[in-house]
Amino acid sequence: MSSDFYKISILPFAGIIIKLCRAYTNSQQDFEDYYQEVCLQIWRSKDNFREESQWSTWVYRISLNVCLTLLKKKKNNVQHFVSDSVTVEETEDNYAFSDESLNLLYDAIRKLSEIDRAIIMLYLEEKSQKEIAEIIGTNPNNIGVRVKRIKIRLKKILDGKIN
Amino acid sequence: MERSIENIWKEGFLKSDDLVAPKINNLYNQKSIHIIDKFKRMFKINLIAIVAFSFAFLVVSFFVGIPITGVIFFVTLSVLVYINKKLLNELEKIDLGESSYQYLKAFNQWKNKQLSINMKISRFFYPIIFLAMIFGFWFKDAEGMYLGERLVGEILVGFPEIYLVFGIPLIGIVIAIIILVLLAFFGARIYKWDLNVIYGNVFKKLEELMTDIESLRS
Missing domain, CATH: 1.10.1740.10 (RNA polymerase sigma factor, region 2, helix turn helix motif)
Incomplete structure (x- = not known):
C-alpha cells in the first residue's frame, strides 16, 4: 500500500x-x-x-x-x-467524545444488537435504504421499518425506560 | 426542546474533534509481516511442488523408458530444493520484533542473497536439464537398440557423407553445444524471469512498502 x-x-x-x-x-x-x-x-x-x-x-x-x-x-x-x-x-x-449528548447516544447505541448498531449509524450518516441494505446484505424493504423500531428503542434507552 | 437523535448525531460531530484518525504506524508492521508471510507460504508451496514433480517424473520416466532423465531430474531438483530449504530456514530467523523497515530491509537482503545463489545455480541447472533430456532420449530403448544410434543410422541413410565424431553427427554436437552455451549464458536471466512470474506481485508490493516507509522516514 x-x-x-x-x-x-x-x-x-x-x-x-x-x-x-x-x-x-x-x-x-x-x-x-x-x-x-x-x-x-x-x-x-x-x-x-x-x-x-x-x-x-x-x-x-x-x-x-x-x-x-x-x-x-x-x-x-x-x-x-x-x-x-x-x-x-x-x-x-x-x-468518550467531547459532546455529552453524543456520549449518551453512543452508550445507547452500544446497547443495541450488533446489526442494529450498524443500521442506525448508516441511517444517521444519511445513507439511503438501498445502500444500507447493500452494506448489511439484506432486503432494502425491511430497512425503513427496522430503522423506526431502532429509533423507538434508542429513545426508550435514552429516556431510561429500558436498559 | 428535546433533541432528536439525528440532531444529537450531527451537532455532536460538528462540535468535536473526535473524528481525527488515529496514527497507523503499526499498520506498516502488520503489512510487512503479511506480505513476507505470503512470500514464505508461496516459497514453501513452490519447494513442495518441485519435490512432488521430481518424484512423479522419476516414476514416470521409468515407465516411458527414459530413466536417465528421471534420475538426473530428481537429483538436480533435490539439490535445488535442499539449497533453497536452507535459505528458507535463514529467512525464518529474521526477527519479527524489529521495526517494519528493518524487517523489510532484512528480507530484502535475504531476497538478494537467494537471487544471487539461485542465479549462479541456474547457469548449471538449465544445461543439466537439457543434457538429461538428450541422454534420456539417446539411451531410450528402440526395438533392441538405443534411440540415438537408431536415429544416427537413419540420418546416415539420407546423408551418407555426414561427418561423425564418436559415432555422433558433428552438426548435432555443434547444435547441442550452442544450446548448452545459450542455456548457461541465459540461465540466470531465465531464473529471474521465472521468479518474477511467480513472485513478481509480492516483490512489487514490498518495493512499494519500502518506498512508502522510506518516504515517511525522510
Missing part, C-alpha cells in the same frame, strides 16, 4: 470508520486496534473490489465485517478469561 492509497482511498472515509469502530469498542486501545485492522483489511481486499458498488459502500462493508469479527473474537476471549457475569457490553467506557 502506498501512503497515497491511504490518503485517497481510506482517509476520506475515516469519519464513518471511526464512528463505526467507536460503536463496537469500549476503550481507546480497542478503538485504535479496530481502526487499524479495518484499514489493513481495506488495503488487503482492494484487489477484490469489482466496482459493482461504490468504493464507499465497499469500505463500509469491510469496516462493519471487521468490527463484527473482532467483537466476536473479543467476546469469545472474554468468555474464556472473565467470569460469566461480566460481558463486553458491561465493561467500563473509559473513553
